[in-house]
Amino acid sequence: MKEHNxxxxxxxxxxxxxxLAAFFVSFNVTALVxxxxxxxxxxxxxxxxxxxxxxxxxxxxxxxxQFILALVGSWxxxxxxxxxxxxxxxxxxxxxxxTDIHSPKNGFLKSHVGWVFDTKNDVVDPKFTKxxxxxxxxxxxxxxxxxxxxxxxxxxxxxxxxxxxxxxxxNTSGLAFVFWGGIVSTVLLxxxxxxxxxxxxxFGSRNFDTPDNSRNNxxxxxxxFGEGWHNNHHKFAYSARNNIxxxxxxxxYLILKTLSKLxxxxxxxxxxxxTKKQKAD
Numbered sequence: 528m529k530e531h532n533x534x535x536x537x538x539x540x541x542x543x544x545x546x547l548a549a550f551f552v553s554f555n556v557t558a559l560v561x562x563x564x565x566x567x568x569x570x571x572x573x574x575x576x577x578x579x580x581x582x583x584x585x586x587x588x589x590x591x592x593q594f595i596l597a598l599v600g601s602w603x604x605x606x607x608x609x610x611x612x613x614x615x616x617x618x619x620x621x622x623x624x625x626t627d628i629h630s631p632k633n634g635f636l637k638s639h640v641g642w643v644f645d646t647k648n649d650v651v652d653p654k655f656t657k658x659x660x661x662x663x664x665x666x667x668x669x670x671x672x673x674x675x676x677x678x679x680x681x682x683x684x685x686x687x688x689x690x691x692x693x694x695x696x697x698n699t700s701g702l703a704f705v706f707w708g709g710i711v712s713t714v715l716l717x718x719x720x721x722x723x724x725x726x727x728x729x730f731g732s733r734n735f736d737t738p739d740n741s742r743n744n745x746x747x748x749x750x751x752f753g754e755g756w757h758n759n760h761h762k763f764a765y766s767a768r769n770n771i772x773x774x775x776x777x778x779x780y781l782i783l784k785t786l787s788k789l790x791x792x793x794x795x796x797x798x799x800x801x802t803k804k805q806k807a808d
Contacts, residue, residue, distance in 0.1 A: 576597065577608055727757035735759070756770055
């Protein structure tokens with residue numbers, strides 16, 4: 528019998544219900560900036576950090592920036608870097624097989640979010656994260672990722688309260704920062720991330736004949752800063768970039784390239800594309 532983490536389910540539902548307060552909370556330019564900024568920063572921490580760095584090691588960076596990526600990624604409330612990357616590595620091995628924990632073949636809802644609440648997925652096999660277990664700060668952050676998200680909310684509240692006090696013309700407050708930057712943007716971030724697991728294994732085109740059902744989806748690619756080029760990714764999982772064709776926008780890679788010019792990241796791995804025509808749907 529399947530068991531579910533009902534505490535997580537309750538928290539997830541509560542976050543969504545809290546978004547209904549948008550009908551009663553004033554929305555202004557400050558709120559929009561907070562919403563977009565927090566969504567942007569945490570999206571990159573997930574795509575560039577949790578995914579391309581921790582799960583696939585598609586580039587190199589310093590230990591300090593490694594921790595920053597992990598810390599900001601934990602503010603997305605999608606658990607810690609070891610859990611996230613370990614589950615993703617497992618997914619690539621079992622992609623769209625019966626053993627895949629979030630394949631749409633087992634139901635769209637389960638692939639989108641249901642798998643997160645299954646207690647058997649609460650922990651990840653250490654063999655999938657043994658390369659990161661040597662860093663005690665990552666192990667610690669992974670263990671206390673929920674506390675990290677609470678700290679993120681407190682930071683938002685402090686910044687919002689300070690700006691509201693010293694710059695009243697901004698018409699903001701600590702609660703406004705928490706609402707737009709800690710609740711609404713987090714809920715959106717949940718579903719943009721989850722859509723890669725669900726939508727991008729059902730809807731879209733295929734450039735490469737991979738053994739799974741991964742698809743390239745323009746809309747999801749835009750919302751997730753390049754993760755929607757999912758068929759490309761499953762073909763070249765080690766790559767720091769997901770775009771193959773010039774028109775495929777990969778915001779995460781553009782940010783990484785900018786960081787490389789500043790000497791913050793380096794050692795990018797790129798797709799090994801042969802001249803032989805690839806079979807696709």
